[in-house]
Amino acid sequence: MAAAVRVKLAEPGRVVADLTLRKMLGYNIKRAYIVIQADLTRLLEPFGLRLVTFSALSVIVDNPDIQQSQLARTIAIVHPNLVAIVDELETRQLVERRPAPGDRRARVLRATAAGRRLCEQATRQMIRREAAYAASVTADQREVLFDALKAVENSISEER
Amino acid sequence: MAAAVRVKLAEPGRVVADLTLRKMLGYNIKRAYIVIQADLTRLLEPFGLRLVTFSALSVIVDNPDIQQSQLARTIAIVHPNLVAIVDELETRQLVERRPAPGDRRARVLRATAAGRRLCEQATRQMIRREAAYAASVTADQREVLFDALKAVENSISEER
DNA sequence: TATTGTTATACTCTATAACTATA
DNA sequence: TATAGTTATAGAGTATAACAATA
Numbered sequence: 001m002a003a004a005v006r007v008k009l010a011e012p013g014r015v016v017a018d019l020t021l022r023k024m025l026g027y028n029i030k031r032a033y034i035v036i037q038a039d040l041t042r043l044l045e046p047f048g049l050r051l052v053t054f055s056a057l058s059v060i061v062d063n064p065d066i067q068q069s070q071l072a073r074t075i076a077i078v079h080p081n082l083v084a085i086v087d088e089l090e091t092r093q094l095v096e097r098r099p100a101p102g103d104r105r106a107r108v109l110r111a112t113a114a115g116r117r118l119c120e121q122a123t124r125q126m127i128r129r130e131a132a133y134a135a136s137v138t139a140d141q142r143e144v145l146f147d148a149l150k151a152v153e154n155s156i157s158e159e160r
Numbered sequence: 161m162a163a164a165v166r167v168k169l170a171e172p173g174r175v176v177a178d179l180t181l182r183k184m185l186g187y188n189i190k191r192a193y194i195v196i197q198a199d200l201t202r203l204l205e206p207f208g209l210r211l212v213t214f215s216a217l218s219v220i221v222d223n224p225d226i227q228q229s230q231l232a233r234t235i236a237i238v239h240p241n242l243v244a245i246v247d248e249l250e251t252r253q254l255v256e257r258r259p260a261p262g263d264r265r266a267r268v269l270r271a272t273a274a275g276r277r278l279c280e281q282a283t284r285q286m287i288r289r290e291a292a293y294a295a296s297v298t299a300d301q302r303e304v305l306f307d308a309l310k311a312v313e314n315s316i317s318e319e320r
Numbered sequence: 321t322a323t324t325g326t327t328a329t330a331c332t333c334t335a336t337a338a339c340t341a342t343a
Numbered sequence: 344t345a346t347a348g349t350t351a352t353a354g355a356g357t358a359t360a361a362c363a364a365t366a
Contacts, residue, residue: 016219016223016226016230016231016233016234017222017223017234018215018218018219018222018234018235019222020218020219020221020222020283021215021218021219021235023287023290024286024287024290025196025290025293025294025302025305025306026196026197026200026211026286026290027215028306028309028310028313029189029192029193029196029309030193030197030211031236031309031313032189032309032310032312032313033189033190033193034236035312035313035316035317036185036186036189036312036313036316037186037190039316040186050355051186051190052356055178055181055187058178058180058181059176059178059180059181061180062177062178062179062180063176063177066176067324067325068324068325069323069324069325070176071176073176074176074177074178075178075181076191076194077356077357078357078358078359079324079325079326080325080326080327080328080357080358080359080360081356081357081358082325083325083326083327100324103323103324103365103366104324104364104365104366105323105324105325105364105365105366106323106324106325106365107324107325123180126184126186127183127184130184130185130186132315133185133312133315133316134185135315136311136312136314136315137307137308137311137312141304141307141308142185142308144301144304144305144308145185145304145305145308145309146185146188147297147301148297148301148302148304148305149188149189149191149192149305150188150192151296151297152192152195152196152293152296152297153188153191153192153195153196154296155292155293155295155296156195156196156199156293157195210332212333227347227348228347228348229346229347229348237333237334238334238335238336239347239348239349240334240335240336240337240348240349240350240351241333241334241335242348243348243349243350260347263342263343263346263347264341264342264343265340265341265342265343265346265347265348266342266346266347266348267347267348
């Protein structure tokens, strides 16, 4: 006669696990994103930058005289939300809005010397922080990680 | 005599790139997370589930009689926010709140038959969708991706 | 008719403070 | 004194609609 199977319930102290979820990329990437995002947000705080303002500044530095609409598309935010971001950077005199030559609707963005300097400092810190993440994986793994993230991102984006 | 270097500006049509940002894990993971998250949210819509309600349901199914506080810690959300999530699942009769034996403060969560069924169906769809992502990377790359994400997540979490 | 920049607005997600009832 | 569940609330982040100016 078979003994009754006793289902193990969740008492305090019992190990509770998200085993099913951990098999899914969506869940793993969310968990990793949350901690990285919090970590980098903290890192940028002394510079008075948020992740989005840093991203915007970085792209402006790399692409002098970029239009706001181009910037919005590049960093994947809807254009109404970019206004406050550029306002913030402009108020701190890190970037300038100038009339776009040849299109009187548009305005082009250019980083000031102070903006370029701040961006450089922040970027240096970010790279250093990233190196700390990389310490937990090999160089090969890091490369695969980057390539796989982009491949997945593109495979989904291209569908719609 | 050297010709004056003409800086290429951002005209409409010019390729604008986030090259500096793309060297950073934080940026790549954010971009990938956004598209995956949107994709999976769409997938769960027909089930009447959001990503977080699906996560909660999945952990409850896997851990019968888990306490709310344990669940909150497991899926990394602060406990006040779990209340509405469990309310939602309970209203739809996917889970039940029961008094916790031995601790009259606590309540334990158990999935109903309907909850288990819905979770199973949703999980099957999620796994199928994940397989589509996996098609853009090799099996080896997928494994490295998962391991690297967890390694990075843990390397940051352990610091604080 | 479409696009650029803008304002206003709403909705989701996440975080904190504070309460109650128990331990 | 600390913990479990709860309520209320506030702050990010993100999305849509609608407008003026211009293409």
